[in-house]
Amino acid sequence: MSDNAELTTEQKLQKVLDIHEVQNVMSRHAYYHGLGKNAEELEAIWVKETPEPTFAQNQGYFVGYESINYYYGELCRKMQRANLDLLRKNYPELDESDDNLGVGTLIMHPLTTSIIEIADDGKTAKGMWYSPGQVTEIMPPDHKPIAHWIWEKYGVDFIRENGLWKIWHMHVYTDFFTPVGESWADLTADAPMGVGGPPVEMPRPDIEEETYKVYSHTQLPQDLPRMPEPYRTFSETFSY
Amino acid sequence: MTTSTETPTTLTRVQRLHRIKAVHEIHNLIGRHAFFNAAGHYDDLIGAFARHTPGVTVELADWGVYKGLDGARAALVGPLLEMARRNGEGMRAAYPELDVRDDRAGMLLESAFTTPVIQVAEDGGSARGVWMVMAAQTGFNPDAGRPEAGWAWVHYAVDFVHEEDGAWRILRLRVVPRFRTAYGSSWVESSLREQAPPPLTTTSDRPPTAPLNDYSVTRVPTYDPIPPEPYRTLDDLPPL
Amino acid sequence: MDDHDTVTPDLERELQRLEDVQAIHNLVGRRAYLHSAGLNDRELLECWATDAPGVSFEAEDWGVWDGWDHIWNAYVEKNPFPAGTPGLLIEHTLTTPVIEVAGDGLTAKGVWISPGHETFPLPDALPAAHWSWGRYGVDFLKEDGDWRIWHLHVYTTFRTPYDQDWVDSSVNRPAHFPKEGEVVPGMPVVDRPVTFNQPYTLDAVRVLQPPPPEPYGTWQETTGYTDPPKEA
Numbered sequence: 001m002s003d004n005a006e007l008t009t010e011q012k013l014q015k016v017l018d019i020h021e022v023q024n025v026m027s028r029h030a031y032y033h034g035l036g037k038n039a040e041e042l043e044a045i046w047v048k049e050t051p052e053p054t055f056a057q058n059q060g061y062f063v064g065y066e067s068i069n070y071y072y073g074e075l076c077r078k079m080q081r082a083n084l085d086l087l088r089k090n091y092p093e094l095d096e097s098d099d100n101l102g103v104g105t106l107i108m109h110p111l112t113t114s115i116i117e118i119a120d121d122g123k124t125a126k127g128m129w130y131s132p133g134q135v136t137e138i139m140p141p142d143h144k145p146i147a148h149w150i151w152e153k154y155g156v157d158f159i160r161e162n163g164l165w166k167i168w169h170m171h172v173y174t175d176f177f178t179p180v181g182e183s184w185a186d187l188t189a190d191a192p193m194g195v196g197g198p199p200v201e202m203p204r205p206d207i208e209e210e211t212y213k214v215y216s217h218t219q220l221p222q223d224l225p226r227m228p229e230p231y232r233t234f235s236e237t238f239s240y
Numbered sequence: 241m242t243t244s245t246e247t248p249t250t251l252t253r254v255q256r257l258h259r260i261k262a263v264h265e266i267h268n269l270i271g272r273h274a275f276f277n278a279a280g281h282y283d284d285l286i287g288a289f290a291r292h293t294p295g296v297t298v299e300l301a302d303w304g305v306y307k308g309l310d311g312a313r314a315a316l317v318g319p320l321l322e323m324a325r326r327n328g329e330g331m332r333a334a335y336p337e338l339d340v341r342d343d344r345a346g347m348l349l350e351s352a353f354t355t356p357v358i359q360v361a362e363d364g365g366s367a368r369g370v371w372m373v374m375a376a377q378t379g380f381n382p383d384a385g386r387p388e389a390g391w392a393w394v395h396y397a398v399d400f401v402h403e404e405d406g407a408w409r410i411l412r413l414r415v416v417p418r419f420r421t422a423y424g425s426s427w428v429e430s431s432l433r434e435q436a437p438p439p440l441t442t443t444s445d446r447p448p449t450a451p452l453n454d455y456s457v458t459r460v461p462t463y464d465p466i467p468p469e470p471y472r473t474l475d476d477l478p479p480l
Numbered sequence: 481m482d483d484h485d486t487v488t489p490d491l492e493r494e495l496q497r498l499e500d501v502q503a504i505h506n507l508v509g510r511r512a513y514l515h516s517a518g519l520n521d522r523e524l525l526e527c528w529a530t531d532a533p534g535v536s537f538e539a540e541d542w543g544v545w546d547g548w549d550h551i552w553n554a555y556v557e558k559n560p561f562p563a564g565t566p567g568l569l570i571e572h573t574l575t576t577p578v579i580e581v582a583g584d585g586l587t588a589k590g591v592w593i594s595p596g597h598e599t600f601p602l603p604d605a606l607p608a609a610h611w612s613w614g615r616y617g618v619d620f621l622k623e624d625g626d627w628r629i630w631h632l633h634v635y636t637t638f639r640t641p642y643d644q645d646w647v648d649s650s651v652n653r654p655a656h657f658p659k660e661g662e663v664v665p666g667m668p669v670v671d672r673p674v675t676f677n678q679p680y681t682l683d684a685v686r687v688l689q690p691p692p693p694e695p696y697g698t699w700q701e702t703t704g705y706t707d708p709p710k711e712a
Binding site: 252253254257260261264267268270271272274275279280281331335338340342344345346347348349350351352353354374376378386387388389423424 | 486487498501575578580591593594595613646647648680681682685686687688691692
Binding site for chain 3: 128
């Protein structure tokens with residue numbers, strides 16, 4: 001349990017600065033990811049040396065650099081290529097060019113309602129956010145863009161690497177993903193998220209675990225993710 | 241893309257404190273901007289702009305760049321007044337029983353600022369920030385014969401200066417639209433329809449910085465605005 | 481060590497205020513997540529002042545409950561949608577903050593714009609989804625060294641069923657909404673009437689409410705967000 005009173009002025013000053021810098025890193029995630037620049041995001045603001053990075057969603061965890069690079073990085077590019085092919089069925093005037101990767105797509109995951117805690121030892125941090133977002137993607141069966149509302153929560157661990165804050169564990173908890181014009185309250189527990197499905201084969205998580213449930217009529221409000229609490233060092237807290 | 245969010249280690253305690261204080265005051269300044277904008281407090285909107293620093297510019301969408309405080313008023317307040325005028329005209333005609341006296345009756349311009357990336361210059365004299373803004377808007381639609389509710393998401397990119405009287409103020413402001421749509425309508429559909437003419441009553445001082453890149457089925461969203469990187473001094477900032 | 485590195489009382493005071501701002505961000509975030517989980521009891525115990533006089537909660541078009549016991553009764557005991565309600569999903573985000581900590585460091589004020597949504601069960605019907613946008617005006621005080629909510633005012637911008645825009649629902653009020661100004665049946669009456677609320681209507685001219693706080697020295701120089709607003 002952190003005791004801020006034991007910290008020096010220097011440590012307190014650094015903590016408040018670090019909160020701002022952690023928010024900046026998390027916001028950068030939103031800007032990179034929103035443009036489908038997942039690979040660039042991994043390169044710029046994710047850990048490179050720290051063991052066991054994870055990327056998790058409702059259905060489980062991707063663990064380690066190789067797994068995350070593939071699922072979050074390479075697959076994004078593959079999906080963009082597949083989506084371009086699909087969209088060209090309706091818009092043949094579009095060139096089959098890398099310049100058109102991401103065409104017709106718009107992704108925005110705004111970050112709000114932050115809780116950010118910096119460890120007393122200054123080496124790690126934890127943050128939680130609400131994200132009231134939208135995802136517009138090319139979807140089967142018509143191969144046209146469909147706009148969706150997507151509301152999620154983030155629970156993220158950060159760590160300093162070579163003096164810079166980096167994303168270490170990112171966990172995305174999706175409440176609903178529903179086409180604009182349709183209500184998430186019409187969803188049942190086993191309804192697939194969104195319309196249609198991804199255009200490429202998705203790997204299964206390395207650790208399959210239902211970490212969170214999308215909205216349904218029978219779903220109880222979920223007290224997840226755990227809120228960050230003040231802490232001294234990472235071994236004393238939980239991991240997202 | 242590089243990203244270094246580390247505060248320069250050469251900064252003294254006082255300088256680092258100034259940096260954190262700057263971030264807080266910038267959050268407050270932007271927050272007040274949103275509240276003033278929604279409430280039609282036009283003088284307060286313009287009052288947040290730099291008074292002692294040359295180079296004030298405002299650019300909304302592809303309406304061009306407006307210079308100076310007069311330009312800021314023309315760019316920001318002018319369209320608001322024109323929107324209000326059109327709204328009032330429509331409301332009085334459609335709802336004579338309401339006895340509308342204020343042109344803004346039934347209007348809504350609620351803008352929620354999220355996802356900040358803020359960099360304070362190393363010399364502490366300026367800062368740049370970007371935000372994702374989700375807005376709920378309502379204004380009279382003459383085609384519908386009633387006020388039309390809708391959503392508009394944009395990005396804000398803002399340069400700030402720390403003026404000689406100790407206040408942080410806006411130097412340059414740019415709004416980059418992402419989509420605009422009527423309630424319940426997908427912006428994919430809206431993008432295929434003809435858009436209403438902008439509420440402009442003046443001509444800009446310079447052409448737009450970039451072509452409009454709001455949502456389109458056949459366009460790739462651009463990385464604009466670019467979240468700011470650490471920088472030394474105001475003159476080092478790339479164009480907004 | 482030069483002057484710019486010396487730890488002075490002024491530097492420590494400034495640093496404390498900035499720490500306070502961050503603590504307030506975390507506090508209102510915590511409050512939002514607990515509320516969303518239906519854990520209103522934990523929210524009151526962990527986020528609200530428990531000993532200070534004058535604790536108040538103003539909810540939209542319902543009015544004000546004054547005092548810890550009355551708030552507990554309304555917000556916890558008679559909460560129409562407690563934790564464990566199937567199909568309940570309520571999320572009120574916090575954006576666009578303006579926060580001022582008093583010069584004496586004992587109180588603070590903050591406002592937020594809150595895009596949100598609410599899905600709640602209906603009698604004899606499936607849960608209904610709504611977009612629910614509002615604003616918060618909150619006063620805080622320090623209790624035993626921790627920041628706590630002192631007065632919380634929720635302002636309605638609009639609440640509308642998913643398949644009805646807020647212009648339409650302002651004219652054709654959904655049948656499942658309580659009558660305007662009335663609490664949900666079973667909830668206790670309020671202690672004071674509404675001090676200010678301005679949901680969307682055709683004739684509403686948006687005003688600066690809640691007013692973003694200005695810097696202030698001590699609480700005596702300002703008013704609370706559950707006090708009647710000053711005339712413009």
